[in-house]
Amino acid sequence: MKKSTILLVLVAALGYFVDAYDLILFVVLRHSSLTELGVVGNSNTSVGLWLFNVQMIGLLLGGIFFGVLGDKKGRLSVLFGSIVLYSSATIINGFVQDIYIYGILRFLAGIGLAGELGAGVTIVAETMPKEKRGYGTMIMASVGAFGAVVAALVGDAFYWRTAYFIGGGMGLLLLFLRIGTLESKMYKHAEEKQNIKRGDFLSLFTNKDRFKRYMACMFIGFPIFFIVSILMQLAPEVAKALGIEGKITAGQAVMYVYIGLTCGDLISGYVSQRLQNRKKTILIFQVICLFMCLIYLNLWGASNTAIFIMCILMGAASGYWIVLITMSAEQFGTNLRATVATTIPNFARGGAVPISIAHQYLTQWLNGDLIKSAIIIGIVCFGAAFIANASLKESFAKDLDYVE
Numbered sequence: 001m002k003k004s005t006i007l008l009v010l011v012a013a014l015g016y017f018v019d020a021y022d023l024i025l026f027v028v029l030r031h032s033s034l035t036e037l038g039v040v041g042n043s044n045t046s047v048g049l050w051l052f053n054v055q056m057i058g059l060l061l062g063g064i065f066f067g068v069l070g071d072k073k074g075r076l077s078v079l080f081g082s083i084v085l086y087s088s089a090t091i092i093n094g095f096v097q098d099i100y101i102y103g104i105l106r107f108l109a110g111i112g113l114a115g116e117l118g119a120g121v122t123i124v125a126e127t128m129p130k131e132k133r134g135y136g137t138m139i140m141a142s143v144g145a146f147g148a149v150v151a152a153l154v155g156d157a158f159y160w161r162t163a164y165f166i167g168g169g170m171g172l173l174l175l176f177l178r179i180g181t182l183e184s185k186m187y188k189h190a191e192e193k194q195n196i197k198r199g200d201f202l203s204l205f206t207n208k209d210r211f212k213r214y215m216a217c218m219f220i221g222f223p224i225f226f227i228v229s230i231l232m233q234l235a236p237e238v239a240k241a242l243g244i245e246g247k248i249t250a251g252q253a254v255m256y257v258y259i260g261l262t263c264g265d266l267i268s269g270y271v272s273q274r275l276q277n278r279k280k281t282i283l284i285f286q287v288i289c290l291f292m293c294l295i296y297l298n299l300w301g302a303s304n305t306a307i308f309i310m311c312i313l314m315g316a317a318s319g320y321w322i323v324l325i326t327m328s329a330e331q332f333g334t335n336l337r338a339t340v341a342t343t344i345p346n347f348a349r350g351g352a353v354p355i356s357i358a359h360q361y362l363t364q365w366l367n368g369d370l371i372k373s374a375i376i377i378g379i380v381c382f383g384a385a386f387i388a389n390a391s392l393k394e395s396f397a398k399d400l401d402y403v404e
Helices: 003-036 042-073 075-093 099-113 116-127 133-157 160-178 185-191 208-220 222-232 235-242 250-275 278-296 304-330 334-350 352-365 370-391
Strands: none
Touching (some): 003 042, 003 075, 003 099, 003 116, 003 133, 003 160, 042 352, 075 116, 075 160, 116 304, 133 160, 208 304, 208 334, 222 235, 222 304, 222 334, 222 352, 235 304, 235 370, 304 334, 334 352, 352 370
C-alpha cells in the first residue's frame, strides 16, 4: 500500500475517532453538566433528551450540507470544514452557562460532526483497490469507534467542561495531520465531466430506483441507533425497571457498548472481506444483534455485571455499521457518493429522534412499562432493517468509477 494511502486511512480514522468522541461525550456528560446548570430530577432526563435530539437534528442537516459539499467541492473540503466547525463548537461548549446556549452549541456541533464519517469512507473507498477497500474502512471504523470508549473514560475521569475542551482540542490538532492528504482521483475524474450534476441531493428522491436504494441503506442502520438512543442512553432507567442490582450509569453503558463496537467493526469488516459479501455479513450481524437485545431486555433481577457483558455483546453485534456505510458508498455513482455516504449515517443517527419519541409515548400508553415498549420498538426497527437489506444488490469489489 502506498504511503499516501496509509496516511489517508490514518487521517480518516483519527477524524472518525474525534467524531465518535464528541458525539458520545454529551451522553456521558448529560447528568453532571445539566445538574451543575440547575436541571435536576425528572427534568434532567427530559432536558437531556431534548438536547440529544437537537444534536441529532444538527446531524441530519449537516449530513445534507456536507454531503452535497463533498460531491460539489471535493471530499477533502468536508474533512477540513466539518472538523473546524465541531471542534470550535465543542470548545465553546465548555464555557456554557445557559441551557438554550447549550442547545445551540450541540446543534452546531451536530452539523459539524455530520461530515467526518461519510467523507472519510468515500475517499478511502475511492482510493484503495476495489478488492481491499473493506480493510481500509474496517481500520477506519475500529479506530473511530474507540473514540467513544475514550469519551466514556474521559467523561467519568474529568470535570465535564474539561472533557469538552479535550475533545475540541483533539479536533484542532488533527487539522495539522490533514495537510498533505490528496483528493480522490475518481472525484477529479467526475469533476471533469461538465455535463454531470454533482451533489444533487433531490435526485435521490426523483428516481424510483435511487430512492429505493437510499431508503434501504438508511433503514438498515436503525437497529444500531435503537441501541444507542434507548438501551444505552437510558441504561440507568432500563436497569431500574429490570430490578438490576448495583450502580449503572449511561457513561458505563456507552463505554462497554463501544468496546464491543470497536471489536465488531473489525470482525464484520474482516468477515465481509472473507465472504466477499456485504449483504450476508450484515444479515448475520443483524440476527445476532436482535438476539442480544432481547436477552438484555429480559435480564430481570440480574447483576450490573451481566448488563455490562450484554452491552459489550450488543456493541459487537451492531458492528456491521461500517459494512453498511461501505456498502452505501458502493451503491451510488461518484457524483452522488459523498452525498449518500454522508447523509445515510446521519439520517440513521437522526432516526434516534423518532425512535426515542416513539418510545416515550409508547411507554406512557403502556402505563410506564419501559421494557415492553423497548421490545416493541426494537422489533419494528429490526424488521425494517431485515427487509431493507434483502432489497439491495450485492456490491463487493464493484467498480466505483462511474456516475449516476
